[in-house]
Amino acid sequence: MHPHGATGPLVAALDIGGTKIAGALVDAEGQLLTKALRPTPATEDGESVLRAVTDVLDELRAVPQWPATIAVGIGSAGPVDALHGTVSPVNVPGWREFPLVSRVSQAVGGLPVALTGDGVAMTAAEHWQGAARGYDNALCMVVSTGVGGGLVLGGALVPGPTGNAGHIGHISVDLDGDLCPCGSRGCVERIASGPNIARSALGGGWQPPAGVAATAAAVADAARAGDRVALAAFDRAAQALAAGIAATATLVEIQVAVVGGGVANAGPVLFDPLREHLSRYATLSFAAGVEVVPAKLGTDAGLVGAAAAAAESLRLEGFTSAP
Template sequence: MHPHGATGPLVAALDIGGTKIAGALIDTEGRPVVRSLRPTPPGGDGETVMRAVAEAVAELRAAPQWSAVVAVGIGSAGPVDALHGTVSPVNVPGWRDFPLVPRVGEAAGGLPVVLTGDGVAMTAAEHWQGAARGYDNALCMVVSTGVGGGLVLGGALLPGPTGNAGHIGHISVDLDGDLCPCGSRGCVERIASGPNIARRALESGWLPPAGTEPTAAAVAESARGGDPLAVASFDRAAQALAAGIAATATLVEINVAVIGGGVAGAGPVLFDPLRDHLSRYATLSFAAGVEVVPAKLGTDAGLVGAAAAAAQGLGLSGFVAG
């Protein structure tokens, strides 16, 4: 028996983003049994950020349950390169082709390490323990500061060769649309991310309620109150998401689209127009009827998914969706 009722092996998981570095030991039920958390050093050079990661790992290693850990899974903001074990996250400027996998392997005492993008990690989590559970073909999306995603096809996570497959945020849905920071035009992310929902509302003349910051959450609040400018900005985001989901359904055949991230917290303000637009874009018999549902796992999705993706990549039993 392992302490604290954890049964069987554990996977150490890291969820690395622009604001925080979260760590946990995840059991075969998808529960975090030990946690660690560090802020991502803002504007830090590569070694400074790595030091915070190493501290998070050291804190996990100090737990008595560490003896049951068989692998380490990392879900990182992208782009990631799982082939070479490197990361170049847009929001961690100090890391460009940073050799994260060997460095985490060192910090973790030589355990096997599996790296995936954060969208793929969230997808692994939702398929194993969340809203995509029981579906063999699913698209999962994170709509927040950026728009990421991942795919489950034929019952298995599809990370792609470098760990970035399913990155729906950078499908172009507006051919001559705004230039996206990625270099393309009219990307889903450029239209549907939280900051872009707020930007578009402000540009149209929307004003946030007195004393609140002009965020997507504030736009959602106004939209719930019937403000037509706020409603229009969410409708445009919903249209972009619908076009991306329809393209995906047409390309690979999915049964469900799971949407998480802060913007999904807007609820019906996003989901109602999204389902409406989807019925107009996904029209072929095999693409129509894709269910659109909110994600279930919230802030732990990155950790749970990093563990699940590592377990699938290494063929560990007990951690993979049945």
């Protein structure tokens, strides 16, 4: 957060998820000048959810630096449809093909608005300011309640026609595996997301300590203490992630895979078996050298990335998402 006044153009960024809606003004160095936050009224109707978004925007518009804002970038839980400017986040039932871009544009007096999926936004952030900086070909992943991702190829962000490209969570890595809520079977997300790591551990007989919720973080603590069932749950998640990364490396040739999101906070409990499994799956010469590194930007990645993705898709003058 910069206390001083901004110089140069700003992008207003929105990071929209099932639990919170965050907003910030982002400068050309990727710094957040001001930040606003509202809980997502996820169980309410679409207009109520929109009201939380406009509340965040109103807070940003009240800041003295607002006049320097030249565009709005939105990173949203998906699926999104950047072609039609609509969002249908799985975890916000009130929004189905909701015309978010036009409504946000109205709320900010007609500034250009760019929409992308949250995985693509995180990727834009990590490429601009984080762990993928300096790489022309990268896969960036968010492993949390779900598993999302995005791609940088040939030095450019690849959002795809609708803003959902790189959605590694729904590559099938277990042909006859469990049915995924998306409708497919054996998806990476169905094995490697936080809730599914916890589900796997509980199924194997692990129990969290008294008074502790059964989360992936609790499973990680048990794994660090040597609990065999907890270690096996993380090993299986790591195997699924490795298979997805290897498939991506084989398909498009990446140099680095950046892994962020809450589950990545497990550290070596996740990354050690992930690198080991990847060496077994990514075996062709051009896929074998992929580095696996933790993300750098943490909770601000969505906001920084929404601005970076907007700068790239709108080709904003004086505001560049190139490192």
